[in-house]
Amino acid sequence: MKGFVLKPSRNLLGEGDRTKCGDRAAGGGNTLRFAPGPSTIPKQGLARILAFALALVATPALADSNLPAAKWANEQLPDPRQEAEARTLMLTLRCIVCQGQSIADSDAELAGDMRAMVRTRIAAGEKPEAIRQWLIERYGQWVSYKPLVEPMTWPLWLAPLVLLGLGAFLARGRFRRHR
Amino acid sequence: MIAEGGLAALWLAAALSLLQLIMGAVALTPGREEAGAMVRPVAIVQGLLTLLAFAALIAVFVMSDMSVKLVAANSSSMKPLLYKFAGTWGNHEGSMLMWVTILGLAGAAVAIFEHRVSNRMLIATLAAQAAIGLGFFAFLLFSSNPFERLPIPAADGQGLNPLLQDPGLAFHPPTLYLGYVGLSVAFSFAVGALVTREVNAAFARAMRPWVLAAWILLTIGITAGSYWAYYELGWGGWWFWDPVENASLMPWLAATALLHSVTVLATRDSLRAWTVMLAVVAFSMSMVGTFLVRSGILTSVHAFAVDPERGSFILALLALYIGGALALFALRVSTVKEGAQFEAVSREGALVVNNLLLTAILGIVFVGTLYPLFVEALSGEKLSVGPPYFNSAAGPLALLLVALMAAGPLMRWRRDRLKTVLNRMALPILGTAVVLLLVVVFAPPIGVLPTLGLILAVGVGIGSVAPLWGRNLRRTPLFTWGMVVAHLGIAVSLAGMACESAFTKETLVAAKIGETKQVGPFSVRLDDVEPVAGPNWTALEATLTASRNGGTAFVLKPQSRSWPNPPTETSESAISTRWDGQLYTVLGKQDEDGRWQLRLWWKPFVTLIWLGGGMIALGGALSLFGRVRRERRYHDRIAYA
Numbered sequence: 001m002k003g004f005v006l007k008p009s010r011n012l013l014g015e016g017d018r019t020k021c022g023d024r025a026a027g028g029g030n031t032l033r034f035a036p037g038p039s040t041i042p043k044q045g046l047a048r049i050l051a052f053a054l055a056l057v058a059t060p061a062l063a064d065s066n067l068p069a070a071k072w073a074n075e076q077l078p079d080p081r082q083e084a085e086a087r088t089l090m091l092t093l094r095c096i097v098c099q100g101q102s103i104a105d106s107d108a109e110l111a112g113d114m115r116a117m118v119r120t121r122i123a124a125g126e127k128p129e130a131i132r133q134w135l136i137e138r139y140g141q142w143v144s145y146k147p148l149v150e151p152m153t154w155p156l157w158l159a160p161l162v163l164l165g166l167g168a169f170l171a172r173g174r175f176r177r178h179r
Numbered sequence: 180m181i182a183e184g185g186l187a188a189l190w191l192a193a194a195l196s197l198l199q200l201i202m203g204a205v206a207l208t209p210g211r212e213e214a215g216a217m218v219r220p221v222a223i224v225q226g227l228l229t230l231l232a233f234a235a236l237i238a239v240f241v242m243s244d245m246s247v248k249l250v251a252a253n254s255s256s257m258k259p260l261l262y263k264f265a266g267t268w269g270n271h272e273g274s275m276l277m278w279v280t281i282l283g284l285a286g287a288a289v290a291i292f293e294h295r296v297s298n299r300m301l302i303a304t305l306a307a308q309a310a311i312g313l314g315f316f317a318f319l320l321f322s323s324n325p326f327e328r329l330p331i332p333a334a335d336g337q338g339l340n341p342l343l344q345d346p347g348l349a350f351h352p353p354t355l356y357l358g359y360v361g362l363s364v365a366f367s368f369a370v371g372a373l374v375t376r377e378v379n380a381a382f383a384r385a386m387r388p389w390v391l392a393a394w395i396l397l398t399i400g401i402t403a404g405s406y407w408a409y410y411e412l413g414w415g416g417w418w419f420w421d422p423v424e425n426a427s428l429m430p431w432l433a434a435t436a437l438l439h440s441v442t443v444l445a446t447r448d449s450l451r452a453w454t455v456m457l458a459v460v461a462f463s464m465s466m467v468g469t470f471l472v473r474s475g476i477l478t479s480v481h482a483f484a485v486d487p488e489r490g491s492f493i494l495a496l497l498a499l500y501i502g503g504a505l506a507l508f509a510l511r512v513s514t515v516k517e518g519a520q521f522e523a524v525s526r527e528g529a530l531v532v533n534n535l536l537l538t539a540i541l542g543i544v545f546v547g548t549l550y551p552l553f554v555e556a557l558s559g560e561k562l563s564v565g566p567p568y569f570n571s572a573a574g575p576l577a578l579l580l581v582a583l584m585a586a587g588p589l590m591r592w593r594r595d596r597l598k599t600v601l602n603r604m605a606l607p608i609l610g611t612a613v614v615l616l617l618v619v620v621f622a623p624p625i626g627v628l629p630t631l632g633l634i635l636a637v638g639v640g641i642g643s644v645a646p647l648w649g650r651n652l653r654r655t656p657l658f659t660w661g662m663v664v665a666h667l668g669i670a671v672s673l674a675g676m677a678c679e680s681a682f683t684k685e686t687l688v689a690a691k692i693g694e695t696k697q698v699g700p701f702s703v704r705l706d707d708v709e710p711v712a713g714p715n716w717t718a719l720e721a722t723l724t725a726s727r728n729g730g731t732a733f734v735l736k737p738q739s740r741s742w743p744n745p746p747t748e749t750s751e752s753a754i755s756t757r758w759d760g761q762l763y764t765v766l767g768k769q770d771e772d773g774r775w776q777l778r779l780w781w782k783p784f785v786t787l788i789w790l791g792g793g794m795i796a797l798g799g800a801l802s803l804f805g806r807v808r809r810e811r812r813y814h815d816r817i818a819y820a
Binding site: 100105 | 415416450517522523527532547550554561563572573687689750767
């Protein structure tokens, strides 16, 4: 089980984890926040990680992932088309132990395991959206950066149309009408 | 003593801002105008006192005074001097003090330099600035005191997050904060104009340089931050639609819209209410960003609920200022006439569509950033909104906006004819068509957005210099040059983004010492991995020898660093910049077979992204300089007449 992040508890609950993920919020980004603020991973996070780890073990596709470094964590698939598919998917999946990073650009070991899972499944011929669905069913929408289209997310998807419509309505009075 | 002095200066500044607010309010009542004489000097002294407090905090950080709680928690005596200095704002309290310092200094700058508006309006503006300051002074003094002492001094500090130990920290936050907080001046001007009922072209001309200055700094801050994230995080990404990034993008979008609408107001005395509204929105976005980042709400809504003191404080300030400004707006909007209507095909018409699109994009970023928090607070369900949403919702609007950007400057004020505009645009349209053909024929299949981005970049690049055609270049006003350079910068940046997303080559491999790997046109050989040490870190450093298609070899040395204080590992990428892109290399871990993980990218023309950003800021600077110079000459002429 060395592949999982369940080693030092500091990593899960303390500052260590933030930097391990390459904490964009604290470090790189265009940020207001530069400081290691209060500890970032709430207790709920631990439960999620445990749930995730256990589920991975129970998954046939990952039967061999208890080898030290998951095979496809840091290596590309030989077929460029499949690798491109996997990469596109990985960029839209959230590393659930980091703060706001996709699994495609995180140093966290868990992200590596998730990358390995994605590549293994893509190589086995699974469709990217099926993998996303599988992850969402188990870990909730949190894991996917692409919100589902469902009643709860309608405001999100309607926002652009509503905003444009509202703006056009407000702006219409500004234009002179031709007779 | 220095810490106590800093705290005293902070209290004094807070007291002066209260005085500034009261005197300003008194001076606005009829018959008490003499009270206004104090407002200017008080604003200047208040600014200097906040600067003194900030200098005191820098001093305790540089001297590593471990009896100050903030220093002990965030610094370490082993750090290089630069990071002791820059570490002052690498934490919550210090960055909030910097925020307030800039707010105070912006007020002082207005008091010193602003002579164009009526005295009444200046006083109202400074009173509004003092009102904002007061709230944030209270926030610092009551819930985030940076000068708090420890009962027993610590032996040494806990250190600074290693990701922050980069020269970027010294420049990036101050630049960005100057931009954010600089927008407070626009907000105060808008409030001042509403209070004194002087929303007119003169108000717009007075506000414009301040907005422009804040916008330039925001542009530089965002561009630099994007590059910082790119090389520091080690995965080659340059924009992530992270809420913290969005927090900096939202004020920029609002300021960009404001910059264009204020031009309409200054030139044509139209769009009055809308411009005032945008000025309020722009600084509101700065405060929303501060709230998002400072309250901890991004990490988790629950974390916010558990320790809500700071978050609630900022939220209350936010409600007070935005609510207050909007209430004032609602009260006075009936007295503000929107001004003349215009033809659909005219410069004004194009600028209205520009504002419409920018505001819609701002709205999308706002909703996408805040809706997940809203849903989580309400139902407990956790949503993630990321690149797929922002790209598909805001991307098409952004491309439309860029396309319009080529046409807008070619239209005349008041009234133009579609036919003549299209004639002027013949060459840009031709350029777009040629590139479209080239992409379709030669390039490998790339996505829809990158294709559109690429062809638009070329068309818009040509279109953005079109306003210079047929003009005497030496007599062209500096602010026209500014517009051209900034618009060209957008095209350059867009070209970089499109190339990066369409043509990047990625190689992730495990390599033995001596093995050669291929990435795009480069072959990269892993020669060696050796331990090296820095001032407060140790590292494993790889020596990579790369050559392009068998050409001259060059060496890259990516590192995997270990930091003792606090214990962390980071990867330092090694980047080689060519004229047509960057080779980006990262050293990962060693596996059981003794092979080293390497991450290699060839990113064609990625540098254009930040070059474009720099051009946008340069364009802004030319424009600012041109405006200020022209106004000074105009005033001189009046003085001589």
